[in-house]
Amino acid sequence: MTDARVSRVLVVGGGITGSVLSLALAQRGVDVVLAEIRPEWTGAGHGITIQGNALKAFRAVGVLDELMAHGVPFDLLRLKNAADGSVIAEFPTPRTGGEDLPATMGALRSDLAGILARAVIAVGVDVRLGTTVSDITDLGDAVTATLSDGSTVTADLLVGADGIRSQVRSMLGIETVPQPVGMGIWRVVAPRPAAMDCAEVYYNGPKYKAGYSPISADLCYAYLLEGNLDRAHVGEYPGGKVLKERSEGYGGIWGEIRDGLADDAVVNYQWIESVLVQDPWYRGRSLVIGDAAHACPPLIAQGAAMCAEDAVVLAEMLTGDDPVESVLPAFMARRFPRVRMVLDNSLQLARWEMSPTPDADPGRIMGETLQALKAPA
Numbered sequence: 001m002t003d004a005r006v007s008r009v010l011v012v013g014g015g016i017t018g019s020v021l022s023l024a025l026a027q028r029g030v031d032v033v034l035a036e037i038r039p040e041w042t043g044a045g046h047g048i049t050i051q052g053n054a055l056k057a058f059r060a061v062g063v064l065d066e067l068m069a070h071g072v073p074f075d076l077l078r079l080k081n082a083a084d085g086s087v088i089a090e091f092p093t094p095r096t097g098g099e100d101l102p103a104t105m106g107a108l109r110s111d112l113a114g115i116l117a118r119a120v121i122a123v124g125v126d127v128r129l130g131t132t133v134s135d136i137t138d139l140g141d142a143v144t145a146t147l148s149d150g151s152t153v154t155a156d157l158l159v160g161a162d163g164i165r166s167q168v169r170s171m172l173g174i175e176t177v178p179q180p181v182g183m184g185i186w187r188v189v190a191p192r193p194a195a196m197d198c199a200e201v202y203y204n205g206p207k208y209k210a211g212y213s214p215i216s217a218d219l220c221y222a223y224l225l226e227g228n229l230d231r232a233h234v235g236e237y238p239g240g241k242v243l244k245e246r247s248e249g250y251g252g253i254w255g256e257i258r259d260g261l262a263d264d265a266v267v268n269y270q271w272i273e274s275v276l277v278q279d280p281w282y283r284g285r286s287l288v289i290g291d292a293a294h295a296c297p298p299l300i301a302q303g304a305a306m307c308a309e310d311a312v313v314l315a316e317m318l319t320g321d322d323p324v325e326s327v328l329p330a331f332m333a334r335r336f337p338r339v340r341m342v343l344d345n346s347l348q349l350a351r352w353e354m355s356p357t358p359d360a361d362p363g364r365i366m367g368e369t370l371q372a373l374k375a376p377a
């Protein structure tokens with residue numbers, strides 16, 4: 001038994017959002033079932049930039065120390081010229097998680113996913129891999145879901161944390177779908193050059209921009225942003241040769257990374273998309289959070305932070321004194337302005353990358369966004 005207002009929650013999707021939510025709820029005494037569609041619970045290999053407010057959320061569920069043991073913290077963002085890597089400017093990054101946490105940390109996504117998955121299993125969450133939801137029936141004061149393995153789960157709440165193409169979102173009748181932003185991103189994990197000490201971004205080059213972050217003592221992840229290429233390029237495959245060709249014209253450390261890439265290095269290319277569910281994120285006893293409700297282009301590297309914050313805040317509110325019926329609108333009212341600010345500002349930065357205007361001031365927008373995120377989630 002628990003004194004929480006909810007005693008059982010079904011979480012659909014075991015990415016960052018679903019894992020942090022499952023962990024936070026289970027740590028508060030809630031019985032959690034987690035349905036993850038992938039038969040194996042592993043994270044993609046590429047890197048992630050984790051900002052202070054995300055680190056704060058990871059600390060809230062007790063995984064920060066393990067994460068810090070793997071990742072690379074830094075407090076600086078350096079801007080460079082594409083041609084020769086000469087420094088344009090460098091800025092201290094605001095510590096959005098508080099002064100006792102680094103501003104930013106680079107990490108391998110698979111390390112983060114593994115740390116979260118182990119913690120979720122250790123706290124006793126009922127994890128159902130290779131499983132999705134095939135039917136949702138709202139009972140008024142509870143919800144029953146039929147899972148793809150034929151079992152049924154009745155819970156106080158169903159949370160769709162199943163990502164930008166959320167199936168739960170459609171099952172709830174929410175018609176919002178992802179929209180292409182107009183730019184595509186190449187990513188690769190590569191050996192970390194000795195001179196790399198923080199995230200750096202290269203401007204004034206042949207593409208929108210290029211950059212990298214250190215993610216371990218030996219590795220970095222590098223990216224290149226350009227216009228949308230044919231869909232045939234989308235995916236993860238041995239495409240080092242293509243990325244080397246596409247990134248011609250970038251010097252400095254970026255050039256060093258490129259020149260060291262094998263022709264068959266595994267690269268990832270995606271069209272960047274965004275989503276924002278404007279209507280309530282909930283229907284009866286079901287709701288969507290994380291990328292299923294709001295996904296922003298990664299221009300401020302805040303997507304996962306918004307997801308992890310959603311999860312921690314929702315778990316806190318669901319296990320407080322208020323009934324579920326009032327928690328859901330209160331949760332959305334608390335989260336919506338913050339995620340919309342991040343999304344709007346990320347989209348503005350993307351527009352300026354694609355079509356620079358005389359008033360373009362990305363440094364100001366980045367700085368204002370990160371300063372605003374110092375406020376509690």
Ligand SMILES: Cc1cc2nc3c(=O)[nH]c(=O)nc-3n(C[C@H](O)[C@H](O)[C@H](O)COP(=O)(O)OP(=O)(O)OC[C@H]3O[C@@H](n4cnc5c(N)ncnc54)[C@H](O)[C@@H]3O)c2cc1C
Binds near residue numbers: 051272
């Ligand atoms: C190119 C790119 C770079 C990015 N870089 C950064 C960055 O540096 N920093 C940052 O903070 N954010 C970044 N982001 C954003 C960040 O990756 C996402 O916001 C975050 O990972 C979303 O987490 P999620 O758990 O909500 O969704 P997802 O990561 O999509 O996880 C959804 C989970 O649900 C599962 N699932 C899907 N459908 C079903 C179903 N029907 N039933 C059951 N399970 C299902 C999936 O298998 C998956 O495990 C980036 C995004 C992109 C696209």
